[in-house]
Amino acid sequence: MAIQEEPHQHFWxxxxxxxxxxxxxxxxxxxxxxPGGPPERTPPPVLQPALAAGLAAVGLAHCFREISGAQAxxxxxxxxxxxxxxxxxxxxxxxxxxxxxxxxxxxxxxLVLPAVVFSYNAGxxxxxxxxxxxxxxxxxxxxEDQRRREVGELGSLAIGFSVTAGALAGTFSGGSMNPARSxxxxxxxxxxxxxxxxxxxxxxxxxxxxxxxxxxxxxxASREKLVA
Amino acid sequence: MAIQEEPHQHFWxxxxxxxxxxxxxxxxxxxxxxPGGPPERTPPPVLQPALAAGLAAVGLAHCFREISGAQAxxxxxxxxxxxxxxxxxxxxxxxxxxxxxxxxxxxxxxLVLPAVVFSYNAGxxxxxxxxxxxxxxxxxxxxEDQRRREVGELGSLAIGFSVTAGALAGTFSGGSMNPARSxxxxxxxxxxxxxxxxxxxxxxxxxxxxxxxxxxxxxxASREKLVA
Amino acid sequence: MAIQEEPHQHFWxxxxxxxxxxxxxxxxxxxxxxPGGPPERTPPPVLQPALAAGLAAVGLAHCFREISGAQAxxxxxxxxxxxxxxxxxxxxxxxxxxxxxxxxxxxxxxLVLPAVVFSYNAGxxxxxxxxxxxxxxxxxxxxEDQRRREVGELGSLAIGFSVTAGALAGTFSGGSMNPARSxxxxxxxxxxxxxxxxxxxxxxxxxxxxxxxxxxxxxxASREKLVA
Amino acid sequence: MAIQEEPHQHFWxxxxxxxxxxxxxxxxxxxxxxPGGPPERTPPPVLQPALAAGLAAVGLAHCFREISGAQAxxxxxxxxxxxxxxxxxxxxxxxxxxxxxxxxxxxxxxLVLPAVVFSYNAGxxxxxxxxxxxxxxxxxxxxEDQRRREVGELGSLAIGFSVTAGALAGTFSGGSMNPARSxxxxxxxxxxxxxxxxxxxxxxxxxxxxxxxxxxxxxxASREKLVA
Numbered sequence: 001m002a003i004q005e006e007p008h009q010h011f012w013x014x015x016x017x018x019x020x021x022x023x024x025x026x027x028x029x030x031x032x033x034x035p036g037g038p039p040e041r042t043p044p045p046v047l048q049p050a051l052a053a054g055l056a057a058v059g060l061a062h063c064f065r066e067i068s069g070a071q072a073x074x075x076x077x078x079x080x081x082x083x084x085x086x087x088x089x090x091x092x093x094x095x096x097x098x099x100x101x102x103x104x105x106x107x108x109x110x111l112v113l114p115a116v117v118f119s120y121n122a123g124x125x126x127x128x129x130x131x132x133x134x135x136x137x138x139x140x141x142x143x144e145d146q147r148r149r150e151v152g153e154l155g156s157l158a159i160g161f162s163v164t165a166g167a168l169a170g171t172f173s174g175g176s177m178n179p180a181r182s183x184x185x186x187x188x189x190x191x192x193x194x195x196x197x198x199x200x201x202x203x204x205x206x207x208x209x210x211x212x213x214x215x216x217x218x219x220x221a222s223r224e225k226l227v228a
Numbered sequence: 229m230a231i232q233e234e235p236h237q238h239f240w241x242x243x244x245x246x247x248x249x250x251x252x253x254x255x256x257x258x259x260x261x262x263p264g265g266p267p268e269r270t271p272p273p274v275l276q277p278a279l280a281a282g283l284a285a286v287g288l289a290h291c292f293r294e295i296s297g298a299q300a301x302x303x304x305x306x307x308x309x310x311x312x313x314x315x316x317x318x319x320x321x322x323x324x325x326x327x328x329x330x331x332x333x334x335x336x337x338x339l340v341l342p343a344v345v346f347s348y349n350a351g352x353x354x355x356x357x358x359x360x361x362x363x364x365x366x367x368x369x370x371x372e373d374q375r376r377r378e379v380g381e382l383g384s385l386a387i388g389f390s391v392t393a394g395a396l397a398g399t400f401s402g403g404s405m406n407p408a409r410s411x412x413x414x415x416x417x418x419x420x421x422x423x424x425x426x427x428x429x430x431x432x433x434x435x436x437x438x439x440x441x442x443x444x445x446x447x448x449a450s451r452e453k454l455v456a
Numbered sequence: 457m458a459i460q461e462e463p464h465q466h467f468w469x470x471x472x473x474x475x476x477x478x479x480x481x482x483x484x485x486x487x488x489x490x491p492g493g494p495p496e497r498t499p500p501p502v503l504q505p506a507l508a509a510g511l512a513a514v515g516l517a518h519c520f521r522e523i524s525g526a527q528a529x530x531x532x533x534x535x536x537x538x539x540x541x542x543x544x545x546x547x548x549x550x551x552x553x554x555x556x557x558x559x560x561x562x563x564x565x566x567l568v569l570p571a572v573v574f575s576y577n578a579g580x581x582x583x584x585x586x587x588x589x590x591x592x593x594x595x596x597x598x599x600e601d602q603r604r605r606e607v608g609e610l611g612s613l614a615i616g617f618s619v620t621a622g623a624l625a626g627t628f629s630g631g632s633m634n635p636a637r638s639x640x641x642x643x644x645x646x647x648x649x650x651x652x653x654x655x656x657x658x659x660x661x662x663x664x665x666x667x668x669x670x671x672x673x674x675x676x677a678s679r680e681k682l683v684a
Numbered sequence: 685m686a687i688q689e690e691p692h693q694h695f696w697x698x699x700x701x702x703x704x705x706x707x708x709x710x711x712x713x714x715x716x717x718x719p720g721g722p723p724e725r726t727p728p729p730v731l732q733p734a735l736a737a738g739l740a741a742v743g744l745a746h747c748f749r750e751i752s753g754a755q756a757x758x759x760x761x762x763x764x765x766x767x768x769x770x771x772x773x774x775x776x777x778x779x780x781x782x783x784x785x786x787x788x789x790x791x792x793x794x795l796v797l798p799a800v801v802f803s804y805n806a807g808x809x810x811x812x813x814x815x816x817x818x819x820x821x822x823x824x825x826x827x828e829d830q831r832r833r834e835v836g837e838l839g840s841l842a843i844g845f846s847v848t849a850g851a852l853a854g855t856f857s858g859g860s861m862n863p864a865r866s867x868x869x870x871x872x873x874x875x876x877x878x879x880x881x882x883x884x885x886x887x888x889x890x891x892x893x894x895x896x897x898x899x900x901x902x903x904x905a906s907r908e909k910l911v912a
Contacts, residue, residue, distance in 0.1 A: 030412075047279070054390075054395070055392075058387070073407070073430070074408050074427075075406060075431045075435075076434050078434055079437060083438045098408040099411055103412050106412030106415065154385065
């Protein structure tokens with residue numbers, strides 16, 4: 001199956017980028033604002049969501065800047081509209097996509113995760129690991145893609161900042177995003193409880209993140225390699 | 229109405245830049261030093277204003293470096309004067325502009341906000357959202373402008389750092405700067421209290437920030453597009 | 457003894473890079489998650505390991521990106537495998553190397569350090585100083601090597617971030633990594649307890665880090681200078 | 685008086701750079717590790733000195749990398765010696781200079797400041813402001829100098845990080861480094877106590893920092909402008 005750049009992609013892909021960008025941004029900020037766990041309900045220090053938001057924004061700029069401008073913010077889109085840098089139709093589409101992304105992120109965060117069947121904590125942790133690693137891997141694939149085309153700017157920083165943003169967002173599950181990081185202590189301490197979560201979650205998130213980037217957002221050079 | 233580069237702009241624009249830069253800087257630092265809200269009056273950890281100051285400085289360097297050097301600090305201006313990098317008249321003008329900007333920022337911070345009529349908390353929050361988003365949008369427009377002229381350096385970082393600086397500055401209003409980020413949780417949790425603040429404030433701040441940059445500070449290439 | 461690039465190095469060096477990268481990453485995260493010392497057992501704020509992980513990732517990207525891609529994460533390797541950017545054999549080798557590195561880091565962290573004979577605290581501190589400084593020096597040598605070949609990107613940041621990551625990782629030993637930083641206060645306050653630790657540990661770690669980089673990972677230009 | 689590049693400067697200037705670099709580094713770390721003030725004696729969170737160290741290192745790399753390599757660390761110098769990147773005589777000189785710088789920083793920090801006559805708190809605050817602003821201005825002059833020669837890398841970041849490092853180091857005096865930032869609240873709140881400290885300290889520090897850089901470390905292009 002060969003993928004070709006269809007004309008309608010020029011319309012839909014930026015909308016999808018704005019929806020996904022806002023989803024990731026809102027989800028990171030919500031995750032980083034969560035109290036540390038059921039026993040202690042004190043909110044985290046203000047610095048935590050503030051840093052998570054800024055560091056995630058650096059990552060998102062790498063992922064979506066070339067596609068939609070990575071605005072992820074209706075207020076910004078209004079400013080671009082009022083200074084004639086964006087047409088009314090496109091601005092309207094962006095704002096709608098941003099609102100959908102934000103509502104979806106909040107829905108996942110507040111509703112879906114607690115409702116997972118098998119185990120409350122393991123299910124939440126799994127969901128957080130999937131999303132944190134999705135966000136990280138997506139950024140890494142975008143950085144690699146840009147490096148291949150020598151467009152990239154500050155790739156290592158974007159990746160490092162996504163690691164911190166993901167770790168802050170996934171606070172109450174441990175924010176591992178990395179099976180090896182969980183395997184080491186398990187082997188040494190002998191504590192294997194919920195260990196599968198830290199293999200399944202990050203791997204699922206990473207594979208989904210990589211495949212999503214390659215099929216939906218990668219420059220054609222990178223995509224052709226995939227479907228060859 | 230066509231805007232042309234007038235000779236007197238070479239004198240007034242750097243002064244305006246120093247005043248605005250110092251206004252934004254002082255306001256961010258004051259905001260990030262505020263106790264978290266009326267119930268808990270404990271001051272924030274030292275790290276919060278320190279990081280807000282440094283990250284805001286990175287954003288301001290992008291906004292005003294080409295125009296005035298983005299000193300925003302009378303002590304620095306004195307150092308440039310003493311090393312003959314700045315004339316006495318210009319240095320005097322800079323210091324005056326910086327002091328005016330700092331006094332204005334403090335005035336807004338300590339006096340105007342609490343006096344807003346309709347609702348103490350909503351009014352303060354609105355003011356903080358307007359200023360936080362103004363600062364963020366201003367930085368984004370400066371980065372885009374520099375990218376267009378290929379002058380930009382580290383644009384994504386400046387934007388991400390402005391997000392964190394704005395979030396720290398706007399701590400007690402939530403530092404949203406983004407209607408979508410507030411809409412998502414409102415839809416899911418059904419809590420809509422003061423929701424209009426998070427649409428009006430950021431949108432007002434972003435439009436003001438964008439228009440101010442375009443009309444007063446943008447390179448002519450960018451400005452012509454606006455007034456075409 | 458002249459070192460030449462042997463064919464088998466193309467197979468083993470990336471594996472070694474992944475093992476070492478994961479070892480350093482896991483060790484930094486474990487160190488930054490440790491409670492501050494025996495008297496106070498409260499865990500550190502979430503921000504600490506999250507920042508340590510992200511900042512260490514920036515440093516590792518500089519050290520190993522050219523050699524193995526600096527994935528240091530089985531989930532990422534799976535994503536590269538699923539998008540056909542990495543062959544099955546190599547991916548398997550990477551994951552094995554990552555798991556070994558992570559287990560080794562955890563083993564050093566949980567088992568070896570407390571068992572040191574002469575003194576519990578001094579031994580732990582020595583070990584932490586060796587590893588923190590090893591990590592820092594390794595990054596500095598990689599940055600210098602890349603600067604010599606004009607490949608480097610953001611070297612100063614990678615070094616500064618490694619300082620912070622190492623200081624967070626070595627929290628309970630003081631995270632000095634620098635004999636001068638320990639000498640100054642000792643001279644002035646007259647407190648010389650365990651002072652030798654802060655000369656032996658950092659020096660051992662730095663020399664090991666520098667020699668390891670030069671002999672195992674440096675570009676040939678840099679290595680030739682060493683063995684001339 | 686015309687300044688010319690004398691041969692002996694090639695020997696002494698790197699030594700001076702190492703001494704000054706270590707002085708600034710050790711002083712920033714000591715300042716950022718100080719408890720917040722006489723009433724509350726709880727040490728600051730670990731993150732504070734760790735971040736101050738890393739961010740100061742980024743600034744120092746800009747200031748001294750071209751002159752001495754900005755090692756500021758005897759352990760690093762040993763690693764460069766052992767890998768034959770530095771001769772024995774020069775390495776010995778560096779280590780001596782580093783130790784002197786560190787002892788001087790500690791001496792200023794522990795002994796000189798409390799002994800100031802007129803007022804304990806105002807004197808300490810003045811000293812901290814002078815040193816914090818010295819460090820910041822020195823970095824700004826180095827960045828400007830490198831920009832003029834198009835050598836600079838990441839100048840805005842180095843400046844922003846120096847702002848944060850200086851603010852963390854000067855915690856207990858407020859870490860203002862900026863008269864305007866202190867003037868604004870004073871005008872609005874009417875609290876003028878010790879206000880002169882925040883004009884004298886930063887201005888003294890900035891002028892000293894700027895003049896020191898220009899006379900001792902600037903590239904000749906920049907220095908000639910000064911003495912013309």
